[in-house]
Amino acid sequence: MTSPATPAVEFRAVTRHFGSVRAVDGVDLTIAEGAFFAMLGPSGSGKTTCLRLISGFEKPTSGQIRIFGQDVSDVPPNRRNVNTVFQDYALFPHMSVRDNVAYGLMVKGVDRKTRLDRAEEMLSLVKLPGYGDRKPGQLSGGQRQRVALARALVNEPRVLLLDEPLGALDLKLREAMQDELKALQKRLGITFVFVTHDQHEALSMADSLAVFSDGKIAQIGTPEEVYARPQSRFVADFVGSSNVLPPDLTRALGGPARWSSLRPEQVRIADQGQGRGIVTSIRYLGAGSRVALRIGEAEVAALVPAGQTVPEQGAEVAIAFDPAALHVMEG
């Protein structure tokens, strides 16, 4: 047994180059055992390559990857105690759902009865009992996703990797699956590492997350930290739809002459406040309205909760906010 302090996954100065492209460029990363860890970033930011480095389908150009303390540089994918839920599920089309789920046990030589019983248990776990005889082609997208999940979990991996697991599902199903995945992870206590480009998904599901940009980690922390105190313009912009304020505006609003971020929900429309601007657009969002104002050269958005007075387009109004909400960034 490893001590509880041993991280599930550790990257030390990991680099992966494809020709001249630095897909992963000097990443240091520690994922604690039992964490629900999200890798968030736009496409091409290196998050999927990092996932494939953990599963073993990519090898680092330099640096070291440890899984539960063991250096896995020379361990092929089939001998890592890590399983993946693939983006397109990658179910075996010629096998029944039951054989798909039992596959990992079959290749390990587990006897037929045991593995079929285990497959049935796993199908119950993902709420698909009795679907064993069907072929993947006869299932809906959401059901295939559950089969992929069951197939990965049957091996009792210590780390489960999920590559954009909810990307192909429609909104309602996606939200239901988010709750379910979260509950499943709590129940099983397995370390989940999942890749997504959806900041809402990352914020709502993960205990901690890494924001990727150009093969590097832009910021790592809990969702609250990353959301409230983004370290860079990129993070502020990508995680949520924050106002990113240039140095001169930050100073005009009472801060230092540095880049800063200000969350729209912390900006109030008032008769007087730190600054004044012209209303340029109003977008109704259901739970409130997003009011965009032009202050000098820059644009600042305010979220007006439903029930409060929304100013007219073209009106000149003041904005007010708690000075502590103005978050000064490093870059």
Added chain:
Amino acid sequence: MHSDRASWGLKLGAGLGLAFLHLPILLIFLYAFTTEEKSYQFPPPGLTLKWFGVAWERADIWPPLWLSLQVAAIATVLAMILGTLVAAAMAQSRFFGRDQISLLILLPIALPGVITGMALRSAFSVMDIPFSVWTIILGHATFCIVIVYNNAVARFRRLSGGILEASSDLGANGFQTFRHVLLPNLGSALLAGGMLAFALSFDEVIVTTFTAGQQSTLPIWMLQELVRPRQRPVTNVVAIVVFAVTFLPILAAYYLTRDGDQTAGAGK
């Protein structure tokens, strides 16, 4: 723009086109039963089954038939092994000059048979290889490989690389992945490719003419037979046999790949 019903003119045209293509085949069948043995007289003066018996008795039919079956079978086996290996390499790896090599693989079937035949004949002569059954087989294998390759490479491309990775991710070694995932998904495409290759080899004339020694395959025997007017309907009886041996595998291949499409696409 898009109507379900075609105009009468179009239907008539299509019907005439199909008739032009297929009536001659029916005539071949018809003349296998004619009582007139020297010319193709229409309508046949009478119908008889005796030519089937005569064909059965003729000793000169059997060696070409066996030779053709033997050549087609060996060429197909060769093509299935080499064609599948090439397809696997081309579909799964990226390397410099890959597209050019893919074109080179397809070339034997794009080139006129006369060119392939001449090239092989001069190559065999230069290398001092005597013309034999094996030179015919090698000649046929050149285009059979292309048929198998084409079928296999299309299936390889459709098999999302995902399922092979998924197999490995779940703990399978290379052999297990091949046995449990790759082969079942590739099987029908290989069988279809093999059947088409067999059919193509069985009735090939041009390359055979250039690469054969003293032997004649069944199609060559038929060609020689048509020149001398003796027991002509026997040739038609043989034609029916050739038709069955080539058409049935093609039909089977068609159904195999059609069902295969559904299975392979089902994972998406």
